Amino acid sequence: MTQEILDLTAPTLDRSFLVALAPDEKLRTCIQCGTCTASCASAYAMEYTPRQMWRMVQLGLKEEVLNSKTFWLCSTCYSCSVRCPRGIPLLETIGALKRMAIAERIGPYKESINFYRAFMDVVRRYGRVDELEFMTRYFLSTNIFSIIGYVPLGLAMLMHGKVTIKGGLRMAPRLVGISGAGRLDALFRKVEELEAEQ
Amino acid sequence: MRYFYYPGCSMSSSALEYDVSTKAVLGELGAEVVEVEDWTCCGASTAETVSFLLSLVLPARNLALAERMDGDGDFLVGCSACYTNHCKVGEHVKRDPRLLDKINAALSIEHLTYTGKVRVRHLLDVLANDFGPEAIAARVKRSLSALSVAPYYGCQIVRPYGLCDDSEYPTTMDEVLAATGAEVFPYAMKVKCCGGVLMTTKKDVALRLVGGLLQAAKGADCIVTVCPLCQMNLEAYQGDVSRYMGEDLHIPVLYLPQLLGLAFDLPREKLKLERNMASPRPVLDKLA
Ligand code: SF4
Ligand code: SF4
Numbered sequence: 029m030t031q032e033i034l035d036l037t038a039p040t041l042d043r044s045f046l047v048a049l050a051p052d053e054k055l056r057t058c059i060q061c062g063t064c065t066a067s068c069a070s071a072y073a074m075e076y077t078p079r080q081m082w083r084m085v086q087l088g089l090k091e092e093v094l095n096s097k098t099f100w101l102c103s104t105c106y107s108c109s110v111r112c113p114r115g116i117p118l119l120e121t122i123g124a125l126k127r128m129a130i131a132e133r134i135g136p137y138k139e140s141i142n143f144y145r146a147f148m149d150v151v152r153r154y155g156r157v158d159e160l161e162f163m164t165r166y167f168l169s170t171n172i173f174s175i176i177g178y179v180p181l182g183l184a185m186l187m188h189g190k191v192t193i194k195g196g197l198r199m200a201p202r203l204v205g206i207s208g209a210g211r212l213d214a215l216f217r218k219v220e221e222l223e224a225e226q
Numbered sequence: 227m228r229y230f231y232y233p234g235c236s237m238s239s240s241a242l243e244y245d246v247s248t249k250a251v252l253g254e255l256g257a258e259v260v261e262v263e264d265w266t267c268c269g270a271s272t273a274e275t276v277s278f279l280l281s282l283v284l285p286a287r288n289l290a291l292a293e294r295m296d297g298d299g300d301f302l303v304g305c306s307a308c309y310t311n312h313c314k315v316g317e318h319v320k321r322d323p324r325l326l327d328k329i330n331a332a333l334s335i336e337h338l339t340y341t342g343k344v345r346v347r348h349l350l351d352v353l354a355n356d357f358g359p360e361a362i363a364a365r366v367k368r369s370l371s372a373l374s375v376a377p378y379y380g381c382q383i384v385r386p387y388g389l390c391d392d393s394e395y396p397t398t399m400d401e402v403l404a405a406t407g408a409e410v411f412p413y414a415m416k417v418k419c420c421g422g423v424l425m426t427t428k429k430d431v432a433l434r435l436v437g438g439l440l441q442a443a444k445g446a447d448c449i450v451t452v453c454p455l456c457q458m459n460l461e462a463y464q465g466d467v468s469r470y471m472g473e474d475l476h477i478p479v480l481y482l483p484q485l486l487g488l489a490f491d492l493p494r495e496k497l498k499l500e501r502n503m504a505s506p507r508p509v510l511d512k513l514a
Contacts, residue, residue: 069418069419069421069435069438070419070421070424070431070435073428073430073431100427100428101424101428101431103381103419103420103421103422103423103424103432103435104271104381104382104422104423105381105382105385105419105422106381106382106385106386107381107385107419109385109386110385110386110388110393110394119386123274123275123278123281124278126274126275127274127275127276127277127278130275130276139427139428140427140428143272143423143426143427144272144275144276147270147272148269148272148273148275148276151266151267151269151272151273151284155266155267156235156238156265156266156267157235157239157267157270158235158239159235159236159239159240160239163426166426180465181462181463184462184503185240185462185503188500188501188502188503189242189500189501190239190240190241190242190501190503211266212266214335214336215283215287215332215333215335215336216280218331218332218334218335219277219279219280219283219332220277222279222328222331222332223277223279
């Protein structure tokens with residue numbers, strides 16, 4: 029494994045990074061044992077392993093962490109969280125990293141951000157998620173050509189009756205722009221108000 | 227026994243076979259299953275990328291609806307991701323009681339109140355603990371002794387809370403399967419992740435994870451799951467996974483209640499095996 033040298037005297041260090049992500053500050057107690065990395069099935073594909081990322085968070089390397097793909101490769105399996113000998117709620121902190129990256133619009137992982145956004149749009153609008161509609165919305169928001177890789181799956185799902193094209197052409201106007209009152213609009217708005225109060 | 231059943235989004239659309247077979251098996255065991263009225267999405271693993279409070283309020287809304295229903299009963303969930311999300315509400319409120327006021331302040335807009343009095347249960351938990359292997363064995367009309375079955379638990383049924391089984395080495399599904407006469411395949415990857423949502427956002431990573439799961443199941447006649455997302459990842463990409471791993475990894479994948487339904491000899495339309503994307507034919511041939 030190659031070693032990367034990080035400049036700890038750089039003015040970009042953000043000492044408030046850890047507290048902003050994990051207000052209980054338990055993350056400070058990380059002993060760098062590496063159990064999280066050893067437990068993580070997607071660690072091999074990450075540029076920083078979970079253990080490295082937690083150290084970078086402690087050091088305040090906010091830009092580097094938020095611009096990495098590490099936390100977007102988390103499949104939310106909770107293995108690290110249940111095994112961390114310090115009992116640090118690691119997956120909650122990964123959730124906070126995703127929120128921060130989305131809120132500050134940083135990060136290279138457009139697919140993930142579009143996926144999460146499209147999903148929550150559908151929940152807010154209809155209350156429940158119709159998977160076909162959601163996937164269409166997601167693929168339209170990313171790269172229309174990326175849908176091609178999923179066409180065989182889509183056809184197989186149709187054949188097994190897993191998706192139905194409900195309402196046929198009526199789908200089109202539903203997919204273009206969200207207008208009018210959504211099923212969970214009031215609840216979403218109330219949560220936004222409550223969060224703004226803090 | 228009475229349950230307030232939360233199907234969730236997947237089980238009411240692409241994973242309808244899990245919903246139908248769940249109700250059929252529980253009915254056969256004598257359970258009363260009432261669907262939670264007006265339920266909405268629990269937020270999956272997505273709500274928390276928008277707002278932490280929202281990730282609690284969405285499942286709390288469903289729990290509050292169940293609390294409002296007549297009579298007593300547990301909140302029954304079949305999808306492991308929905309299960310963990312609904313468990314999360316109570317676990318967080320226990321850790322930080324101030325959250326309760328906030329959740330209820332949000333729910334007040336829908337004239338709902340969450341108190342936490344309804345217990346959240348996974349289908350596997352209910353099968354293994356409320357009914358148990360003896361009650362299941364008593365209903366078996368056709369022994370599955372010809373089959374070797376790999377129990378796949380996945381992640382979110384046992385992690386992070388481990389409320390119904392061990393987080394590292396769960397055994398409840400093994401016991402339920404053994405009750406049907408099936409041989410339980412020693413499955414080392416029973417709690418390793420299937421990649422979850424990465425199958426959509428980062429496919430090559432998920433293909434490798436599923437590849438490992440399918441390789442470890444070689445020698446079994448089928449894999450059994452208790453979650454629509456696990457089921458989809460394990461069964462729908464077997465062609466891609468085989469190409470990616472350079473070996474044929476096709477294997478039938480059934481939902482636990484589908485397999486129990488075969489053992490109970492329930493009518494085929496209650497099992498909907500034709501909807502499974504990895505052909506269950508080899509399993510049916512072995513039982514014929
Ligand atoms: S398992 Fe916990 S203590 Fe060990 S390196 Fe990871 S975060 Fe730190
Ligand atoms: S929860 Fe995420 S970071 Fe932790 S082990 Fe699982 S995939 Fe890796």
